[in-house]
Amino acid sequence: MQLTPPRRLAALFTLALGGFGIGTTEFATMGILPLVAADLVPGFGADPAAGIAHAGWIITAYALGVVVGAPLVSIWAARMSQRTLVLLLVAAFAVANLASGLMPSFELTLVSRFLAAIPHGAYFGVASLLAARIMGPGRQGAGVALALSGLTIANVIGVPLGTWLGQVAGWRWTYVAVAVIFAATLALALAFLPRVPGDPTRSARRELTAFRNPRLWLMIAVACIGFGGFFAVYSYAAEIVTRVALLPESAIAWLLATVGLGMTIGNIIGGWASDKSIRRTIMIAFPLFIVTLVLLALLGTMPVALYVLAFCFGGSSSALIPTIQARIIRTAGEAELLGAATNHAAFNVGNALGAALGGAVIAAGFGYLAPAWLGVVLAAIGFGLALWSLRVDRGPDTAAHSIVATVLGPTTAGIEVIDR
Numbered sequence: 430m431q432l433t434p435p436r437r438l439a440a441l442f443t444l445a446l447g448g449f450g451i452g453t454t455e456f457a458t459m460g461i462l463p464l465v466a467a468d469l470v471p472g473f474g475a476d477p478a479a480g481i482a483h484a485g486w487i488i489t490a491y492a493l494g495v496v497v498g499a500p501l502v503s504i505w506a507a508r509m510s511q512r513t514l515v516l517l518l519v520a521a522f523a524v525a526n527l528a529s530g531l532m533p534s535f536e537l538t539l540v541s542r543f544l545a546a547i548p549h550g551a552y553f554g555v556a557s558l559l560a561a562r563i564m565g566p567g568r569q570g571a572g573v574a575l576a577l578s579g580l581t582i583a584n585v586i587g588v589p590l591g592t593w594l595g596q597v598a599g600w601r602w603t604y605v606a607v608a609v610i611f612a613a614t615l616a617l618a619l620a621f622l623p624r625v626p627g628d629p630t631r632s633a634r635r636e637l638t639a640f641r642n643p644r645l646w647l648m649i650a651v652a653c654i655g656f657g658g659f660f661a662v663y664s665y666a667a668e669i670v671t672r673v674a675l676l677p678e679s680a681i682a683w684l685l686a687t688v689g690l691g692m693t694i695g696n697i698i699g700g701w702a703s704d705k706s707i708r709r710t711i712m713i714a715f716p717l718f719i720v721t722l723v724l725l726a727l728l729g730t731m732p733v734a735l736y737v738l739a740f741c742f743g744g745s746s747s748a749l750i751p752t753i754q755a756r757i758i759r760t761a762g763e764a765e766l767l768g769a770a771t772n773h774a775a776f777n778v779g780n781a782l783g784a785a786l787g788g789a790v791i792a793a794g795f796g797y798l799a800p801a802w803l804g805v806v807l808a809a810i811g812f813g814l815a816l817w818s819l820r821v822d823r824g825p826d827t828a829a830h831s832i833v834a835t836v837l838g839p840t841t842a843g844i845e846v847i848d849r
Contacts, residue, residue: 432563432623439621440563443614444556445579447519450610451549452583453591454526455780456663457603458488458542460592460685463667464600469535478797481668482788484535487542488664492780494543499550499774503767506551511559511625516618518548518555523611530604549777553580554770562625581696584689584743589682592667596678645760645771647818652753652775653782655715655811658722658804659746660783663688666739668797674732687736691743699748703755708819710752715812718745719805726801750776756818783807 432440458465466484467473473480506514525545532538595603640646662669666688667681674680702710721741728734757772786807787800 436621436623437563439617440623441560443617443621444515444560445582446610446617447515447522447552447556447614448579449583449587450522450526450579450607450614451552452580453587453610454522454529454545454604454607455491455549456584456588456685456689457591457595457607458491459664459666460588460681461595461600461603461667462488462664463671464595465538468600469538478794479792481665482792485664485784485788487535487539488660488784489781490539490543491546492660492777492784494546495549495777496774496781498547499554499770499777500767502548502551503554503770506555507767511555511562512618512622514551514555515559515622516615518552519611519615519618521548522552523608523615526604526611527608530601530608546777550770550773553773554767559622559625563623581689581693581747584692585686586689588689589686592682592685596682642760644818644822645757647814647821648753648757648760649771649775649778651811651814651818652757652772653778654807654814655749655753656746656776656779657782657786658718658779658806658808658811659742660780661787661800661804661807662722662725662742662783664780664784664787665791665797665800668791669729669735673729673797674735676732680732684736684739687739688743691740691745692747695744695747696750698744700751702748703752707752707755710748711812711815711819714745714748714752715808715815717741718749719808719812721745722801722804722808726798726805729798729801753815756822760822779807 462484463481465487466477466480470480470483502518522545525541525547528541529538529545532541591603591606594606666684670676670681670684671678699710699714702713721738724734725738725742728738753775754772757775783800783804786803790799790803791797793799
């Protein structure tokens, strides 16, 4: 298929907009969690700590939906056209997020959040592969970065705005607004995404062969446990702002934006650094992340320190993401969609683990900064597993080689860009 440069940019923007919607729906929940708890959790006023911990299961439910959905959808859609898959996933996102804003009880909201997460991992997987095809040989990495930039931008713009909207109009409107974003994405996808044929040679059995590799499970464990430390803190950021630093509710959105800015910059630095050396990036970024968590646990009561550390917290954790993603994708081998989706599933195991354990230590009475100490432990375990992985698997030491040569190279045929 031939694409003009304007249509190519429109297609990449469409994929990025979908990522923006996903980042907003996933992380804005952290900002509106107290509002959800106050509205849906019985007895919240009598015991706010227990109510917040209970409401945290909404975050865990979303994360578990990603974990379940990423491999199942990837296997089911192995032969499907990438364009068709994007359309189906975006439509599902729109419906499920609308349902999240309409459910009358905590239990039904919990179910709707789980269902809203089912398309998450597969979307980022197929968006990465489709962007690589659109950009063509030699520019696959740039295409993936553009298509998935919506996720990092969401943490700077979408999450704070979603939190603000929930505060001024009610938390339900946050999810309704996200549903509108996905409806717009669906319309743009119908108009601009190129028609790409499916691959009849692929099968569920072929995709599942990736899971026979113990080195893949080791890297999955790095993402699950190491990033559990991030989500143990981030899930309860709103409570740290208002109940620990004693700042007004309006400061929550600014803190989330600060974390998002750190994540955006950290992602850029991490991508550049992992193109130079995956090993060196892990050896530097993981210790920085652990030190930041220690300082956050010690200094989180001080507003200025809280914001400085929030930026470092987002930056140091996000710098690891391209590195871990590259190693997971390379280890998955020919199961390209499954490998790309499994990366996001692994991070969301960390989301579920961190949110659940963070809520548990809060409910146990250890305070709202206790999740930071929990995060230190989880991040340290993740670092240890990463060092083990580096020891047993001395494959390509650059993300560019891992992603482009191993996964994206075989998917670039079929779309030609023409000047008009």
